[in-house]
Amino acid sequence: MSIHELFGGAITAIAPVNLIDASEIRQVPDTQEVLLYPDSDASIIVEVLERVQPSDYREAVKFHFDSLAHDNSATDSSVVSVDIVLNDRGDGTPAIISLSGTQKIQKFNREAVDDVQILMALYRVEQKNVDLVVTFNVPTQTETGGGLxxxxxxxxxxxFEQFTRSLKIVDFGLFA
Incomplete structure (x- = not known):
């Protein structure tokens, strides 16, 4: 594990050293950082999004989870838990709204459906009207054998726990 710089160092977090930066192999939007596990289909996505309407933190993270399920064309999805973890470091990084859930996703036009555990963390950067969303996609059963x-x-x-608890917003100018 080592400190990983995201968005040019504007955000840092502790992550496995062997992760692959997806931008080295495919196009990634400027609002995302995508990290791939080299030995499985697991991935990490860090995304800067416009703040969503629900002011209740639990409803906001569920909104992002439902949006991801829609984008993934999930045939089924469910939220297992939502927790709030306060940041007591005093560095200005917001509290973590952490969600654990599952989605059934059909990938690459295959008939088989993959079981994917979704671990999501929401950081509401209210002064910048931004939701910073970290998503760990953890396939647990896949037709291709990439599941864990x-x-x-x-x-x-x-x-995920270490990444999200160590995540630090170093430069709030990222959200300008």
Missing amino acids: DEHGAQLVRSQ
């Missing part, structure tokens, strides 16, 4: 067993999925869940 319970041990692998647990490891990624602990990496």
Whole structure:
């Protein structure tokens, strides 16, 4: 694990050292950082989005989860839990609204449906009218064999905890 710089160093977080920057192999929007696990279909997406309407934090993170389910054309999705983790570091990074859920996703026009655990963290940067969303996509059952067993999925869940708790907004000018 090491400190990973995102958006040119405007955001930092502790992440596995072997992650692949997806922008090295495909086009990634300027509002996203996409990191790929080299040995599975798991991925991390950090996205700067316009703040959504629900002012209730729990409803806001559920809105982003539902939006992701829609974008993924999920055949089924469910929220398992939503928690709030306060930031006591005093660095200005907002509290984490953390969501755990599942989605059933049909990828690449295949008939098979993948079971994907979704770990999502929402940081509401209210003074900039921004929602910073971190999503860990953790396939647990896939037709292609890219899914993680319970041990692998647990490891990624602990990496999600470390990533989201260590995430620090270094330069709020990113959200200008």
